[in-house]
Amino acid sequence: MMLENKVVAITGAGRGVGREIALLCARHGASVVVNDPGVGGGGEGGDAGPAQQTVDDIITAGGKALANLASVADPVGAQSIVEDAVQHFGRIDAVVNNAGILRDAIWHKLSLEDWRAVIDVHLNGAFNVSKAATPYFREQNSGSFVHFTSTSGLIGNIGQANYSAAKLGIVGLSQSIALDMARAGVRSNCIAPFAWSRMTASIPAETPEQQARVERLKTMSADKIAPLAVYLASDASQGVTNQIFGVRKNEIVLFDKPRPVRSMTKTTGWTPEAIADELIPAFRPSFARADEVSADVFPYDPI
Structure with a gap:
């Protein structure tokens, strides 16, 4: 019961990775705020069903949970x-920033609307959610932020300029929060998940290589991400802050x-001439691959 008597707010917790984190947090004793407006993969529509279903499943199993349907893109929400x-639960001990949408497009076709929508969420x-929790964390001299990043931001990916920028931005946000809030005993870490979900289901699978990658992803279930999130939200992770983790099945x-x-x-x-003649030839053997994507860094199947 690593989260006994703790209160955890999880965004995007109606489905996929967020739902699995909510269920495991509750099993470890946490009271859980399940946030999810129930929008589609691109942020369209809305449905109270997913958040309420997660809450119902937690309560049925003997846990405590409450649904919240607000959009994280809205500061008031x-x-x-x-x-x-x-x-409802008397305090807030951890925030898991998991909510996300995808609006993929190759760079020259990416619209301003799709850029803003993904950055906003x-x-x-x-x-927005971290800022809302900060006064409580400072007052109680404790708290944990668990942010979700992606190898699309850490490494790069094709057709995801908006998503990649947002996810690498989250790393910068987490780092600064970790440094600024250390004196208050507050931790901030990132997780880059590898898991099959509605979002990863949108990955193109046109070439044999892409199809093989998608098939690998289908074997990576969302529940494998939850244990690390629970640990980082718990007091057991004291001293673990300003880090970036990844989870691939059991790895x-x-x-x-x-x-x-x-x-x-x-x-x-x-x-400029000396840079061209001397610097670049010396640096070139250490250049990062210009065409490198996540699949190039993780070409092997996790166990």
Whole structure:
């Protein structure tokens, strides 16, 4: 019971990864605010059913849960998620920023509307909910933020400029929260999940390579992500902050942050010509692959 007497708010918890996290948090003793407006994969529509179903399943199993249908993209809605936790369960101990949508498009076809929609839910949503919880975390000198990033942001992916930018932005947000809130005993970490869900189901599968990747993803169930989220939300993770983890079935990955790879000094100063003639030839063997995507970094099947 790693979360006994704790209160956890989980966004996007009506389906997929978020639902599995909510169920496991409840099994570990947490009272759970299940946030999900029930929108489609691209953010369209709305349905109270998914959030309420997760709540009903938790209560049936003997746990405590409450549904919240607000959009994390709305600061007032995000505030309501945290306020529901405090008003109904007395406190807030952890926030899991899992909510997300996808509106994939190759770069030259990506619309401003689709850019803003994805940034609003992922990056602004993580900001809004985290900001709402921060005063409570500071007052009680404890708390945990668990943010969801993606290898699309950490490594890169085709046709996902909006999603990639949002997900890498979440890493920057988490890092700064971890540094700023350390004095208050608050932790902030990221998880990059590999799991089959409505969102990953939209990945193109036109070439044999793409089809093989999708088939691998189908073997990665959402419930495998939940144990790490529960651990990071719990007091057992004291001292674990400002980290980026990945989960692929039974494999957990720790990602490094960008660090200098090579450096070169020219005492007379650099000119454009010297950069072309001296610097780039020296740096080129250490260049990151220009066409690298997540599948190139993780080409093997997890167990």
